[in-house]
Amino acid sequence: MNQPLESRTPKLLVGLLWLAVLLIAPTLYAIFAIAPVEQQMGVVQKIFYFHVPSANAMYLGFVVCAVSSAMYLAKRDDKWDAIAVAGAEVGMAFTVAVLVSGPLWARKAWGVWWTWDPRLTTTMLAGMVFVAYLVLRAFGGGEVEKRFASGLAIIGLLDIPLIKYSVQRWRGTHPTVISDKGGGIHPDMVPALVLSFILIGVIAIAFIWLRARAERVRQSIEAIELEAASAGLLEEKA
């Protein structure tokens, strides 16, 4: 912590928060008023407009966590550790969104709540890895726990390309609607999908930023308490 710190919320972060708030209404309008109902699945297909962007937000969170963990291991700067924790938490929140909204859609589309499809299985595996990361960080704040958790996050990053390309490489039930050969959706569905991607992406970035700032403040307080305790300046609690 050898750089001067800012106490005010950055303008860009405030702008992101306002953008997210302003995008909610147009996104919901595009989903329910503009995008047509899908022919085979019916109205349940509209889960798609939040399920896929949530999966992307999950990738973003876990990649941020893994990259920041690698930076922490390289530079031992607590700033990177704070960003890694933020990435893991936000990635885990959107993993819950994906792993619950997906089965709700699957119940209608496939007739089952869950199947051991490659994409579903690898997504659950990523969730389990980063749950382990968060549990380790919750119960151990020392340097050893930080390094071990950082290694775990880097290992968890290996699962992300498996999730992404599992539907193309292995046989399974999960559909590939958006692929390199072009989107397989009706043109009137595109605005809703684009707006959803932007909205969820902005929310994920804002959450990671806010959580990292909160973690930095916590680290500052902890460091000051440690210094004060060492100097004998803290009063004993009654």
Place this chain on the structure above:
Amino acid sequence: MPKSSWVSFAHAALVACALWLSAQLAASSAHAQDGESDTKSAAEDRATSFKAVEGAVKEDVPGGPLLIGAYGLILAVVVGYSVRLVRLQQRAQDDLARLERQLGVSRSDVSRSDV
């Protein structure tokens, strides 16, 4: 009719009955040994028929509640994490106030972030 003729007739009748009974027994045993005619093939066992719907269309798995549940979940995740961030902020404020009291330092010296 002479007695010998009755005896001959009786003998013939008994032989005819025996032959008839034997034929019946042979036919029933043949039916019992022939298993294919009693069980259906796998394809026949799964055979179904398509019928037109009568009255209002009813889905076995209604999509509306599933859609509401999924969107409610997304909302719960976003709102829930926002609440977590607010609580973290509040905890930091409480810790800062405590440090202020204990150390006599100003809040602006402590509550800074480089992120």
